[in-house]
Amino acid sequence: xIRRNPARSALLASLVVLLAACGSDRSQxxxxxAALGAAKAIAAKMRAGKAPAQSPDPEQMxxxxxxxxxxxxxxxxxxxxxxxxxxxxxxxxxxxxxxxxPNKQTLSFRGGVxxxxxxxxxxxxxxxxxxAVALITGRRSGTSDRSYxxxxxxxxxxxxxxxxxxxxxxxxxxxxxxTSYATVQIDETCQAKGQSLTVTNSYWVTGNGTxxxxxxxxxxxxxxxxxxxxxx
Numbered sequence: 001x002i003r004r005n006p007a008r009s010a011l012l013a014s015l016v017v018l019l020a021a022c023g024s025d026r027s028q029x030x031x032x033x034a035a036l037g038a039a040k041a042i043a044a045k046m047r048a049g050k051a052p053a054q055s056p057d058p059e060q061m062x063x064x065x066x067x068x069x070x071x072x073x074x075x076x077x078x079x080x081x082x083x084x085x086x087x088x089x090x091x092x093x094x095x096x097x098x099x100x101x102p103n104k105q106t107l108s109f110r111g112g113v114x115x116x117x118x119x120x121x122x123x124x125x126x127x128x129x130x131x132a133v134a135l136i137t138g139r140r141s142g143t144s145d146r147s148y149x150x151x152x153x154x155x156x157x158x159x160x161x162x163x164x165x166x167x168x169x170x171x172x173x174x175x176x177x178x179t180s181y182a183t184v185q186i187d188e189t190c191q192a193k194g195q196s197l198t199v200t201n202s203y204w205v206t207g208n209g210t211x212x213x214x215x216x217x218x219x220x221x222x223x224x225x226x227x228x229x230x231x232x
Contacts, residue, residue: 062177062230073230080223112211122221125149135166137209139184164190177230181212
């Protein structure tokens with residue numbers, strides 16, 4: 001059972017959900033640019049018949065969230081919709097941490113690796129990560145079997161098994177929300193078993209195994225989510 005902190009749950013009500021508008025600002029930090037990467041898709045709809053909207057500033061969003069919520073925070077953008085939002089930690093269940101928006105849209109992570117979503121539509125119901133978390137947080141190359149689960153037309157969970165490979169890339173320093181992270185990029189390439197589907201995820205991992213920034217696949221309908229750590 002997920003343990004919820006009542007005080008933190010109350011403070012979640014003050015977090016602001018913001019919609020990404022037009023494209024990225026090259027003057028932003030590395031983390032900010034990554035968080036803005038997919039906003040263009042929704043921009044045309046927002047601009048139709050209206051004056052151009054100003055792009056959200058991820059640093060400002062993070063500062064507002066930090067001032068409103070005392071616990072761990074992330075900033076997330078779902079690329080296929082352009083929705084960018086701050087999420088506060090809602091509860092923990094062992095190694096799983098769940099983050100929530102004020103209207104209870106949630107993302108759950110094991111060691112910083114996405115394993116479930118709720119309230120987004122076409123949700124990732126659950127995920128078996130195999131030894132993926134150990135490889136990613138340990139910044140090691142290797143292989144692992146993973147399985148994503150989604151509801152079918154009869155509301156039953158169906159697995160999508162994959163075989164994944166992991167490779168380390170360049171070192172990179174990320175600065176966001178007042179904190180700098182010395183990271184190494186870990187790339188994850190997953191091939192669906194018996195299908196032509198290939199999924200690529202990327203993680204920027206510190207020496208102590210913290211995932212400071214990631215781009216992770218939710219599912220076929222929602223595509224990827226970019227997750228930036230605001231407060232551990």
